[in-house]
Amino acid sequence: MCSSDLDKAAADSLPLRLETRVLDTATGPDGERPLTDRLRVELGPVAQPLLALLYERDISGPAPRVLRGSIGAGLGAGVVLPLPAAGVQAHAQLEQLDVPAWERIFSTTDEAVATGPGYLPTRLALRTDRLDLEGRRFHRLVLGATQQAGGLWTANLAADEVDGHLAYRPPAAGQAGSLRARLTRLNLAPGNVQRVEQILQQPRSVPALDIVVDELTVGNRRLGHVEVEAVNHGDVPRLREWRLNRLRLSTPEARLSATGHWAAAGSEPHRTALNFRLDIDDAGQLLTRFGREGTVRGGKGHIEGQIGWMGSPLSLDHASLSGQVGIDIERGQFLKVEPGAAKLLGVLSLQSLPRRLRLDFRDVFSEGFSFDHLRGDARIDQGVLRTRNLQMNGVNAAVLMEGSADLARETQDLTVLVVPEVTAGTASLLATAVNPLVGLGTFLAQLVLRQPLQSANTQQFRITGSWADPQVEKIEAPLRR
Secondary structure (H helix, E strand, O other), X not given: OEHHHHOOXXXXXXXXXXXXXXXXXXXXXXXXXXXXXXXXXXXXXXXXXXXXXXXXXXXXOOOOEEEEEEEEEOOOOOOOOOOOOOEEEEEEEEEEEEHHHHHHHHHHOOHHHHHOOOOOOOEEEEEEEEEEEOOEEEEEEEEEEEEOHHHOEEEEEEOOOEEEEEEEEOOXXXXXXXXXXXXXXXXXXXXXXXXXXXXXXXXXXXXEEEEEEEEEEEOOEEEEEEEEEEEEOOXXXXXXXXXXXXXXXXXXXXXXXXXXXXXXXXXXXXXXXXXXXXXXXXXXXXXXXXXXXXXXXXXXXXXXXXXXXXXXXOOOOHHHOEEEEEEEEEEEEEOOOOOOXXXXXXXXXXXXXXXXXXXXXXXXXXXXXXXXXXXXXXXXXXXXXXXEEEEEEOOOOEEEEEEEEEOOOOEEEEEEEEEOOOOXXXXXXXXXXXXXXXXXXXHHHHHHXXXXXXXXHOXXXXXXXXXXXXXXXXXXXXXXX
């Protein structure tokens, strides 16, 4: 049996049988009156009903009260529904399950049976080859769930896409509810991510989250261990806010930690804000995990900052991105890739320089610049990243960079200084250049005074145009000012 068996045109008919039988009576001044009864409802063919419900009820009061019950779906012909000692249990074994279709089928039964107090299951055992829910699909799902005191539902589930334990408290008294999950694995298809983003468009509908996933996969990309803790503050007048108290993502190559919020006041659009730190053990392997294989080799350090953008936490909008970031990476190498293939990394790799460099420097950049240290700070304003102190120090040369890169348009306007073999004196000057207040002009003036030999061989360039087709202009005699 599958959910398609439940789909029918409005003019079609589906057999519905309802039977009641009094179980116990009492004799009083007004004669005999019923105390309990048994209610049975079947939907579908007599030989093999699609849905069967069996309840024992207390009918001595003004309205029937369910004492215990059992619900069966897809159990086959002749199956006797067992009654539990208390509560209502449900057993379902289906080829496929479309949750909205089952919501419609319950609406075709007697309204009191479908939605009245005590009629809905407090325990659920489900097995289905395919379940569709809110745009998400789960294959070979086995689920066992129980309702605890206070309306809390706990569940164990296993499917091709997910395995673990859930605890869900439905919304009540204006509260958004809560979801706690401890999962060994979770696999989200790209379409599932889009559905999550649609849900996030209304923060009031998002429950408080406490989620730990040992192995998260999105599409074909394994993202590792993930922890999320977030609360909803959508009940504050004129403020719609979803606050991220903790986000941790751990892979063998790196660890990301972040806090933030997604909020809007009044009729304003939502904006995401994050404080983050990314600790990196191997930048090259981390980029490979995210689809940028062969762009960097090695690299250890960290990137941290505060950023914000218009839109949901799952959709980084480059055009509205603002904030500041700092980078400090050591012992890495930019590898030779096609222009534009590595996006912003292509700007840092400076592979457009070799044809403009004097012979001594060509080998330094042609096969990818190796650096002992990459560090600097940048500010981002409406998608334009600006820096005055980006510095890469290598064995054979050092590179200083200032200027801007437009993240949305993928263009650049940079001034790049290539300093020859670094001596002890040059190294001390480079240390001062890390200060964003210094700038390349001040650094060049100090280099002329203190290291005239290195200053004579220093080369300066301006790089403009797109990331895919950078235009390089050599600035002759940069030190003659």
